[in-house]
Amino acid sequence: MNSRVANALIVRTVGGSSSLVGSDIQLPEPKSNHAIIRVIYVAQNYTNVRSFHSDVLEDERVLGCDFLGEVEAIGSDVSRIGRGDVISGVACGGDIMGVGGYGQYTLADERLCFKIPPCVPYGDATVPFAACTAYLGLFSKTRLSIDQKRGPDNSVLIWGGSSCVGRFAIQIAAVYKFRILTTCGSRSFDLVKSLGANHVLDHYDGDVIERIRNLELTLEYVFDTVGSPSGKGNLCTISPEKDTSDIAPSTNVTNASVWRAFLQSHWFNGVFFAPSVNEHEIAARFFDDLPKWLQDGIIKPNNLRVLKGGLGGVGNGFELDQHGSPIGYKVAYEIEKLDTKCGLDLLHVMGMRKQILSAITVQEKMIPFTEELKSSASPEAVLKKTLNS
Structure with a gap:
């Protein structure tokens, strides 16, 4: 299974201040239990905004934890999903170089994702992280x-x-x-x-x-x-x-x-999370149950707002948390290929990060109202x- 070159939003530090810039990246070599996913939707989570604001992310990292996309290739040990399937899952965005939802492609652990039931709208399926x-x-x-x-x-x-x-x-x-x-x-x-x-x-x-x-x-x-x-x-x-x-x-x-469910060490805002086989197994059981719960209406997704502009709209999504309107809905982006101008625009917008992220205390407690x-x-x-x- 060959890797991919993908256009993505990457973290870049200029003058001690982090920015998001559109750039081509190389996905890491997939493991045998991984699938390569062409991203269709990516959701905005508190961890995306908060990690960016913390100034602890290394350059070239890709944020984005909730994604939905089409399987383009699978590893030799993958059996639960196949090429052409549309899946939703979680990625360890911001931690592994090249892996995150804010790009054209990402990697998925086959046990931390699920195939979208036919009756569930794509945007409504970007629920796994929360x-x-x-x-x-x-x-x-x-x-x-x-x-x-x-x-x-x-x-x-x-x-x-x-x-x-x-x-x-x-x-x-x-x-x-x-x-x-x-x-x-x-x-x-x-x-x-x-x-x-x-x-x-x-x-x-x-x-x-x-x-x-x-x-x-x-x-x-x-x-x-x-x-x-x-x-x-x-x-x-x-x-x-x-x-x-x-x-x-x-x-x-x-x-x-x-x-801990990703089976790899992870740092988040100065807190260390050791991998846990137990949590990986429990999370896998959750992903087995989730599609039926969504299909039967047992689990109802949060209100969704898809912002225009693909990844170019991420700056606008962050700004929604600025003006005293902690959002009562979930923001998602439909992915579009970035061009150089988009990257420069984002650099300008994200350069004002201290103002844009003034509502970070809202997100710290996962409280949208x-x-x-x-x-x-x-x-x-x-x-x-x-x-x-």
């Missing part, structure tokens, strides 16, 4: 490790249920009939209930902690940033660098991500008050 993060957070042995077979005997509290990961966490927990308590702003109540939440509380409410206690649920599992009212349990957060020093010692604190940041009971406050009570 959905897999939620799945691993709930079920990995080194995360919450919830027993799927216990069904309604499991109660899970999800802070920020209307966030990107939160919506998928609710839907996945509902698949296994867990009892689900979530918090969000009142305008999102109907949304999270429609996704499967049994109890919804307004985290604008200054009494939200007391209201959690009054529900008298045995909350052994907490996903994201709210802990158990009993002070004992398991907390899984998507912010690995979050300060949890004030959390009760009896609480087992872990973080959720997909990085402004309301989620204005809660009178912040996640940190709830952690301290409930886990230490």
